[in-house]
Amino acid sequence: MVTSGWKVGTVTATRTQTPTGRSIDLAVPGWPGNVAGQHVDVRLTAPDGYRAVRSYSLASSGPGESIQLAVDRLPEGEVSPYLVDDLRPGDQLEFRGPLGGWFVWRPEQVENVQLIGGGSGVVPLVAMVRSHAAGGSAAKFRLLYSVRAPEDAFFADELAALANDTFELTWAYTRTVPAGWPTPPGRVNRELVERVTFAPSPNLMTFICGPTGFVEAVSNILVDTGHDPARVKTERFGGA
Amino acid sequence: MPANLDGNVLAGPLSEVFQFDSTTALVECMHCGDVKVFAVAQVWEDPMGLVARCSTCAEVLMTVVETATGTVIELRGIASLRVQSEAVAD
Amino acid sequence: MSIFTRGFSGRGRDNNPALPPGQYLTEDFPVLSAGPTPRIDTDVWEFTITTESGTVHRWNWEQLMALPIEDIHTDIHCVTRWSKLATGWRGVSLDTLFADVDTSYEYVMEHSYGGYTTNVPLADLLDGQAWIAFEFEGEPLDPEHGGPARLLLPHLYFWKSAKWIRGLTMMAEDQPGFWEQNGYHMYGDPFKEERYW
Ligand SMILES: Cc1cc2nc3c(=O)[nH]c(=O)nc-3n(C[C@H](O)[C@H](O)[C@H](O)COP(=O)(O)OP(=O)(O)OC[C@H]3O[C@@H](n4cnc5c(N)ncnc54)[C@H](O)[C@@H]3O)c2cc1C
């Protein structure tokens, strides 16, 4: 279903998630509900009428009139510093959505799912993990989550708490590892992918999301290691 | 270095004009004949407008410009567009 | 109807009376990108002017460098609302390049490596108003900003200054280029705010 037009939501809560990022809860009267993986376009309007529009994934899914976003602040960015530093409960935000019907996971899907996220690219994948946990789906989920340092992870405690025999969580640290971590920091590479993610299979769907460079690198590794490109879905957030 | 986005980001701007979800639509490239879902197109976010290019041959499929008075969409490189119904959207 | 966002003003958007209407000053040089950046070696680079008779005037890099080179100091204005003041360039005047070109057509289509096009009246390219520029602030023009060479046509919005320029084609009538087909103005005078049609 496509819903166009701009809606207004009211910020109900914000929570610091990382040194540079936070989650934002909004109440949106008339929100039609959304599928895990969808996003919204947020529109900010300055007093002189100038507007800036950016896309943000929904960390929430399902019915109900409250939604959740999670935003990482980019240095010198126009919109993300406002959302991370200035927005406060009671403020109104305009947005359109829910948007996108391709980079989504529905609870009725039965195949196993590999999620691979870099930085704030984990946000739509968190919606999928939550949807999977809520629905008691028998599909097996794995998340490989790449962050610069342990403190940079969004929803870290919640993800750790959700891990069970149908959801496996693996961390990759690119700059700083926690004390006692067995391997040095480094980018997600072929060796790690082959060791911790599901092997290629017609019964597998993979979702990769994050900065464009991350998505390109990881999807190339997957295709090189025998994954069917039609079973690897990608969403690029831009940046380097 | 600017990096490209992909067709997922077109969902919002195109929702202003089309009733269907553009990301699951099948697009046939006029230049190389390849058929792929719109979500995998390369999208360049030029501040003047969005430029969608074929992920196979990099030629321009579509441009979207938000002018002062409305949205201008040009489908210059699209030979055909097949809109998928909800049931087969995956 | 839209709501205003409390405390949001946008990036560096204070008005400056020295600038064309609706523009703000920027210190950096934002990169616009409608596609992958073409990388053209000066060994294979060439520039052409094609007239109605089918005559093609052609310059390779070495020939371009042998022509009189001018220093240009000028303001530039992008339709996406940033302006830069007193930028320094080096390039060859289009008056020099058109000296031996025989044409009665009044319009020009600029063509770039990578496929970009933009249209301009011939009169706007002559009389010391336009250059093929290959140096910016004392450095070779880098590929992100249109190197090895771009058109420099500073009295119009900057999208009329085609990056990665490869040739000009004379036209009997004014026809729209890449952005002009998509809602942008056929002429693009920043002082008249000719952004869209
Ligand atoms: C489908 C989709 C979903 C997304 N979901 C999320 C999400 O869930 N969470 C999230 O955090 N992000 C998400 N993003 C990214 C988000 O849309 C923004 O791109 C991001 O927040 C940066 O916006 P910004 O306005 O802060 O930065 P921008 O102003 O767009 O700038 C981006 C970078 O470029 C530089 N820059 C650009 N122009 C200039 C200029 N003129 N002067 C100086 N510097 C400049 C800045 O330094 C900055 O680092 C998503 C993107 C897409 C496409």
Ligand SMILES: [Zn+2]
């Ligand atoms: Zn193609």
